Amino acid sequence: MKKRKIALIGNQNCGKTTLFNALTGSNQHIGNFPGVTIEQKKGYINNDKHYELIDLPGIYSLTPYTLDEIVSIQFLLEDKPDLIINIVDATHIERNLYLTLQLMELNIPIILVLNMMDEIKESETVIDIEKLENYLQLPVIPISASQKEGIDYIVKTIDQIIDKPVRHRDLAYGIMKRTIEMISSIIEKKVCQQHLPLRYCTMCMIENNQNMLQQLHISDSEQKQIKQITKEMEKKIQTDCDVAFIQMRYSIIENICQQCIFRKKETKGQFISDKLDSFFIHRYFGIPIFICIMLVIFYFTFSVLGQPLQDMMELFLQLLTQNIGHFLESYQVSNWLKCLICDGILAGLTSVLSFLPVIVILFFFLSLLEDSGYMARVAFIMDRALRNIGLSGKSIVPMLIGFGCSVPAIMATRTLSSPRDRKLTMILIPFMSCSAKLPIYGMIISAFFPQKAAVVMITIYCIGIFVAILSALLLKKTVFIGDSVPFLLELPTYRMPTFRNVFLNIYDKAKEFVHKAFTIILLSSVIVWFLQSFNFQLQMVEESSQSLLAYIGSFLTPVFRPLGFDDWRATTALITGITAKESVVSTLTVLTASINTTSFHNALIGIFTPLSSFSFLVFTLLYMPCIAAFTTMKKELNSWRQAIVIVLLQSTIAYIVAYVVFKLGSLLI
Amino acid sequence: MTLDHVKPNTVVEIIQVNGTGLLRRRLLEMGLIPYTQVKVRKVAPLGDPIEIFLHHYVLTLRKQDAAKIEVRERTVYEKKEDSFNWKSKLWENNFI
Numbered sequence: 001m002k003k004r005k006i007a008l009i010g011n012q013n014c015g016k017t018t019l020f021n022a023l024t025g026s027n028q029h030i031g032n033f034p035g036v037t038i039e040q041k042k043g044y045i046n047n048d049k050h051y052e053l054i055d056l057p058g059i060y061s062l063t064p065y066t067l068d069e070i071v072s073i074q075f076l077l078e079d080k081p082d083l084i085i086n087i088v089d090a091t092h093i094e095r096n097l098y099l100t101l102q103l104m105e106l107n108i109p110i111i112l113v114l115n116m117m118d119e120i121k122e123s124e125t126v127i128d129i130e131k132l133e134n135y136l137q138l139p140v141i142p143i144s145a146s147q148k149e150g151i152d153y154i155v156k157t158i159d160q161i162i163d164k165p166v167r168h169r170d171l172a173y174g175i176m177k178r179t180i181e182m183i184s185s186i187i188e189k190k191v192c193q194q195h196l197p198l199r200y201c202t203m204c205m206i207e208n209n210q211n212m213l214q215q216l217h218i219s220d221s222e223q224k225q226i227k228q229i230t231k232e233m234e235k236k237i238q239t240d241c242d243v244a245f246i247q248m249r250y251s252i253i254e255n256i257c258q259q260c261i262f263r264k265k266e267t268k269g270q271f272i273s274d275k276l277d278s279f280f281i282h283r284y285f286g287i288p289i290f291i292c293i294m295l296v297i298f299y300f301t302f303s304v305l306g307q308p309l310q311d312m313m314e315l316f317l318q319l320l321t322q323n324i325g326h327f328l329e330s331y332q333v334s335n336w337l338k339c340l341i342c343d344g345i346l347a348g349l350t351s352v353l354s355f356l357p358v359i360v361i362l363f364f365f366l367s368l369l370e371d372s373g374y375m376a377r378v379a380f381i382m383d384r385a386l387r388n389i390g391l392s393g394k395s396i397v398p399m400l401i402g403f404g405c406s407v408p409a410i411m412a413t414r415t416l417s418s419p420r421d422r423k424l425t426m427i428l429i430p431f432m433s434c435s436a437k438l439p440i441y442g443m444i445i446s447a448f449f450p451q452k453a454a455v456v457m458i459t460i461y462c463i464g465i466f467v468a469i470l471s472a473l474l475l476k477k478t479v480f481i482g483d484s485v486p487f488l489l490e491l492p493t494y495r496m497p498t499f500r501n502v503f504l505n506i507y508d509k510a511k512e513f514v515h516k517a518f519t520i521i522l523l524s525s526v527i528v529w530f531l532q533s534f535n536f537q538l539q540m541v542e543e544s545s546q547s548l549l550a551y552i553g554s555f556l557t558p559v560f561r562p563l564g565f566d567d568w569r570a571t572t573a574l575i576t577g578i579t580a581k582e583s584v585v586s587t588l589t590v591l592t593a594s595i596n597t598t599s600f601h602n603a604l605i606g607i608f609t610p611l612s613s614f615s616f617l618v619f620t621l622l623y624m625p626c627i628a629a630f631t632t633m634k635k636e637l638n639s640w641r642q643a644i645v646i647v648l649l650q651s652t653i654a655y656i657v658a659y660v661v662f663k664l665g666s667l668l669i
Numbered sequence: 670m671t672l673d674h675v676k677p678n679t680v681v682e683i684i685q686v687n688g689t690g691l692l693r694r695r696l697l698e699m700g701l702i703p704y705t706q707v708k709v710r711k712v713a714p715l716g717d718p719i720e721i722f723l724h725h726y727v728l729t730l731r732k733q734d735a736a737k738i739e740v741r742e743r744t745v746y747e748k749k750e751d752s753f754n755w756k757s758k759l760w761e762n763n764f765i
Contacts, residue, residue, distance in 0.1 A: 061698045065691050094724040095700055207694075239703075243686070246697040250705075273727075277711075286714040380729045384715035387731075393718070486692050486734055487718060488699055491727040 004051050004162055005079065009072065009103065010087035011096050012058035013373070013492035015115045018145040019087055020055045021500055023154065028504075039414060046155060054081065060095070062102045062200075063207075067419065076106060077196065083109050083162050085154065090114040090127060090142070091267050091493065097253045100136070104168040105199040109161050110138050113154060118144040123267035128260045135256055137169040146498050170199075171252045176244060179206070179233045183226055190216045206230055206241055269493040273373075276494050280374065286381045293374075294400060297365045301358060301404060306435075309357035317350040336540055339533060340526070347586075348525025348579065349518075358435060359513055360506055362404040366397075366412075367505040371497035376489055383487055389469055390476035392416075392487050395425045399468075402432030406629035408509055410636055424472065424480050426633055427646050430625040431468035433461050436581035440620050443585050446597075447604040448613045456614075464621055467657055524579045524627045532576075545591065549575065563619060563655070564612030564662040574619070580626050611669060615662040622654035670742070673719065673735035675709045681740035682706050688737040700724040701738060 008023075010016045020028070024043025041055040056075060057068035064070045075081070086103055088096040093114075103110055112132075120127060133140045139157050143150030172180055184202045191201045194216065204212035205226050213223065230241050237244055280289060300306070321342050328338045369375050375397055383393030394416055401409035409429045413422045441460060449456045531549040533540055541547050553572030560571055569591040577584040592603035608616060624630070624647045634643040675681050683705045686696050700723055701707070710727070711720040718729045 061695075063691070063694055063698060065695055092724075092726045095726050098698065098700070242694055242697060243702065246694075247702045250700065250702055281711060281713065281720070283712075283714050380718055380720070381714050383731070384713060384717040387717070486695065487729070487731050488695060488734070489718075489729045491720065491729055 003049070004083065005081040006045070006051055006053050006083045006085060006158065006162075007056055007076065007081040007108075008053055008085045008087065009056045009076075009099070010058060011060055011089065011092075011099060011490075013376075013490065014058070014087055014089035014092070014096060015145045016055065016058055016087050017501055018498060019085075019113065019115065019143070019151075020053065021504055022145055022148055022151050024053055045158070051158065053085075059099065061099055064209075064211075076103075076108070077200075081108060083111065083158060085111050085113055085158075087113045087115050087145075090116050090120045091123075091269065093127075093261065094250075094253055094257060097256065098249055100138075101171065101249045101252060104136070104138075104171075105197060105203060107166060107168070107197040107199075109164065109166045110168070111154065111157050111161070112136065112138045112140045114140060114142045115145050117142040118147055118149070119267045119269050124264040125267070126262045128262075132256065132260045135260065136171075146495075172248065173252075174248075175233055175236055176248050179229055179241075182229050186222055186225055187216060187218065190218070203245070206245065267493075269495065273491075273493045277377070277491070280377050281381055286377075290378055290381060293369075297362075298403065301361045301365065305361050306358040309361070310354050313357055314350060314354040317346070317353060321346040321350065336533075339540070340529065343533070344526045344529030345522060348522055348529070353514070356510060356513065359405055359408060360510055362401065363408060363506045363509045364502065366401060367502045368497050371495070371501055373492040373494045376491050379489055380491065389472035390480060391421055391424060391472065393489070394487075395421060398425050399429060399432055402429040402434060404435055406430050406432075406434050406625050407513065407632050410629060410632045411509070411512070413636060420480055423637070423642070423646075424475060426636065427475065427649065428468045428472055430629060430650055431464045431471070431622060433464045433621055434581070434625075436626065437620060439582045439585045440577075441617060443588070443600075443604070444608075444613050444617050447601040448608070448610045456617075460617060460621055463618060463657070463661075467622060467653060471653055528576050528579050528583075543593075550591075560619075562662070563658045564615045564666075565608055567607040570607055570616060574623070577620060578624060578627060580628070581620070584620060611662065611665045614665065615658045618661050619654050619658040622657055623651045624654075625650070670740055671736045672707070672709070672721075672738040672740050673732040675740060675742075677709055677711055680706055680708045680743045682743050683738060683740055685739040686737060687739065688734075692734065693737070696730075696734065696738065699728060700726075706743060707740065 008016060008020055020041060020043065023045050025047065027047060028041055028043035043053050043055075045051040045053050054075070056072045059066075059069045059072050062069065062073050062076075064073055076084075084103055084106075086100050088100060100110070100112060114127065114129075117127075127142070129140050129142055139161060141150055141153045141157060143154065145151070170177070180199070180202050183205050184198055187201060187205060188198060191198050196216075201212060201216065205218070218226075233244070234240055239247075280286060282289070324346065325338065325342045328341065369378075378396055379393035381393075382396045386393055386395055395413075398409045398412040398416075401412050406429050409432070410426055413425050413429075416422045416425060441457060445453045445456050528549070531552070532547050534548055535541050535546050536548065536551070549572055550568060553575060554568035556575075557566050557568050557571045560566060560574075565571075569588060572591060573584045573587040576587040588604070588607075589600060592600060592607075594600035594603050604613070625633075630643060630647055633646060634640055637643055637646075670681075672681070672683075683701060683703050685703060686693055686701055688696065705723055708722040709719060710722050713719070713729075718731050719735055720727060720729050722728075
């Protein structure tokens with residue numbers, strides 16, 4: 001038996017991910033849809049290699065409007081899945097069925113899965129499944145994905161109906177039906193040649209979809225004919241065809257609901273949601289509550305839970321490094337190899353992997369916010385503020401994650417619907433001071449401003465936000481002209497996040513991060529190690545002050561003179577900071593040959609003045625993000641050129657701001 | 670009257686959706702079609718997006734987009750059975 005492709009499709013917030021996880025278990029893999037950076041999750045149903053389930057993005061209709069929809073429709077038309085599992089939120093069935101009606105135009109067998117049936121039962125609503133099946137002539141399966149009820153029936157039904165020829169019921173009526181028939185007869189031949197679904201193509205003709213017109217090679221005279229037919233219809237019903245056909249679908253849905261659904265009262269979830277919303281999106285308290293939630297999350301992530309775990313991880317990796325070092329020594333491995341393994345590879349891995357606990361904890365909280373439905377509320381209350389800088393409310397989430405780590409933040413821009421918003425958000429994310437920069441601030445503050453730690457810290461964070469706003473305004477006026485995409489956002493019912501979904505989400509993110517740590521970051525730390533340990537004669541150096549890196553550092557030093565620091569050690573630290581920001585601290589420690597904190601502080605005082613140390617801080621805050629963030633950006637943009645341009649732009653902004661800070665400072669002091 | 674001028678906790682009925690192209694299609698596809706009853710529920714803390722209730726779900730949209738939707742006032746959110754009288758009219762017109 002050959003492999004069957006089964007597409008899982010449904011609206012946003014209808015429990016699609018939960019069903020996907022329930023059907024495939026843990027055997028899923030994540031890739032991208034060809035050519036775009038929209039995540040594609042695949043897995044085998046019940047470990048059966050014959051049934052491959054593909055998770056399509058959550059969409060509301062098949063009109064190619066957002067990237068998600070373009071990808072979905074392309075997949076359905078070109079990859080031709082053998083079956084569609086259409087998951088529908090039974091508590092919002094009116095809107096969900098719209099997509100179902102569009103899917104029925106595609107000539108692919110459909111299983112209609114009604115999710116959230118537990119809530120329906122609770123609210124004493126009755127859905128007549130049999131009648132619904134008869135009306136739509138589709139198999140309808142009531143389930144509750146979160147309670148894992150009814151999942152087996154889906155698998156059984158797949159076995160039954162896969163490979164059977166389909167002819168979906170034509171629900172069109174009246175003059176619209178006649179219009180569809182007339183246009184179908186014009187294009188039928190061409191559609192059949194290309195093995196495309198006739199009804200879908202007809203609807204494309206009516207909607208004047210240019211891509212489809214070209215793909216089918218519709219001649220001018222045929223186009224004229226089609227226009228004539230739609231014009232006549234528009235005249236008769238006195239409305240335009242967009243309204244006519246959408247209204248037709250909705251009135252079919254109303255008809256279905258009238259016959260099959262008997263509502264008694266609103267569901268408990270909706271009732272609770274209303275109550276919670278009067279709190280979370282309150283006129284005055286909404287925004288303060290949001291800020292409090294974020295503060296609590298950050299407090300837990302970066303101090304209460306994150307810090308000790310991060311320290312433990314670091315300790316563990318250091319012990320590992322030491323032991324491997326001893327082991328290698330005992331076998332008398334040559335010195336350079338030992339250095340490569342311990343100082344290059346393992347040191348690089350330590351600096352990156354010690355961030356794993358923080359990333360895991362941060363994503364734990366974020367997936368709680370996402371799965372519970374609170375994120376949509378955040379987008380709603382913050383939209384006005386972000387629109388001023390040319391973004392939409394949805395961008396707030398990736399930007400906030402940016403305070404934790406730029407890498408997951410850049411990954412999170414996938415949720416934004418327009419490429420324009422994504423790019424702009426990606427440029428701004430590194431300005432949100434990430435947690436890896438904290439050690440640098442800690443180092444400078446304890447050496448220069450021990451009494452004013454909090455003030456300096458807050459100033460740094462504010463400078464980051466301020467620069468982000470300023471650059472957004474500037475970019476909005478120059479590169480990213482025009483408004484952000486229309487903002488039409490559903491506020492889903494609040495739901496209890498399921499442990500399984502949260503766990504799988506964290507697992508995915510952690511895997512992606514570790515994968516990156518073992519590839520590009522490993523490579524770059526080996527390169528830095530090489531530069532740090534060898535001189536031009538390719539001999540190993542005893543002191544890093546004679547290394548290639550030190551040479552490059554001193555070569556670049558004059559560039560930073562206007563910013564107030566012209567010590568080659570500072571420049572070198574900035575270069576190693578590109579691999580990972582914390583490296584700035586370790587490099588400075590190594591280069592100053594400090595043995596303890598006091599000698600390090602004294603060495604730092606030799607390198608910087610208080611003012612130049614501050615401009616150094618500002619520069620590290622804003623300049624090029626670390627290699628990990630850079631490669632993520634490249635991956636998300638799918639273009640080296642764009643990623644490099646963004647990074648150069650950020651470094652330029654960093655230089656200018658640090659210069660201004662230093663000049664203003666010298667005037668004041 | 671357009672939807673952006675409707676006060677919170679008011680029920681209105683959509684008459685017409687203006688605008689062009691994909692945005693208009695999207696508004697229609699989300700269920701903002703003529704004869705639909707919409708309840709405006711809340712305004713965001715900063716004064717823009719508004720929150721509306723229609724087809725048993727909650728949607729938010731910006732005022733600039735809501736301005737494209739013409740509505741007329743309704744005194745109460747009518748029961749479903751009554752609100753679909755318009756449909757019979759539609760069917761009459763189309764089934765000739």
